[in-house]
Amino acid sequence: MKTEYQFLTPDIIDKIEEYRKEFPYYPQQLIIPALHEILYKYRDIPEDAIFELADYLKVHPSEVEGIVSFYDMFRHKKNAKNHIRICRNLPCHLGKYKNLLKMIEKLTGAKAGKSSEDGKWYIELVECIGSCSLAPAFLINDDLYDGSQIKNEEDLKNILHKYT
Ligand code: FES
Structure with missing residues (x-):
């Protein structure tokens, strides 16, 4: 050793x-x-x-x-500065995670499974992250967010801004 x-x-x-x-x-x-x-x-x-x-x-x-x-969570390579994980399981599906995903893709320039060209964002669709009451739940790095509180792009911009 x-x-x-x-x-x-x-x-x-x-x-x-x-x-x-x-x-x-x-x-x-x-x-x-x-x-x-x-x-x-x-x-x-x-x-x-x-x-x-x-x-x-x-x-x-x-x-x-x-x-x-x-396990997906143990990825070898850092894909980008910030890693966004969006849950796609049933409660989050019913919570319209796809709308949230579209908004996040638009504002970051990243796509699910791909990094943004500026290297700031990587988006991953994941299975339940144990926060179904926040559906559609998502994580930015280690911070958990309640997607149901995001009503428009402005709300999301305010969150993303913390990571730039
Ligand atoms: S199903 Fe999305 S956090 Fe549990």
Whole structure:
């Protein structure tokens, strides 16, 4: 095991060790919480972080890579400065997420699944984000928004403006 890592910084290692107290038996149980910490810090999962995490947990890199490639949220590459996730499941569908999506696409210049040309925005359609009462719910980076409160482009512009 290396003592110094580029991406597995001491604060992330401290968090992993906290999780280890709860899940002391199998290092595989620490992979997902550790990936969340890496994602939280870097907004993506750098390729080298996978090898560093595997080295630290003493698991095979394919065990980490398998999880990263299975879950959309653990994306390898930062697509843009800001990541917008819009829920498309039934409650948000009934809450007219498509109208919200159209407005967001128009104001950001990004399209669902694609970044804007200026590199500021990436839009992703996702499954339930656990906030159905806010339908159509969406996230900008880690901030959760209630789409039902957005009545017009002006409301949305005020939100987007915080991220530019
Ligand atoms: S269905 Fe959209 S947040 Fe749950």
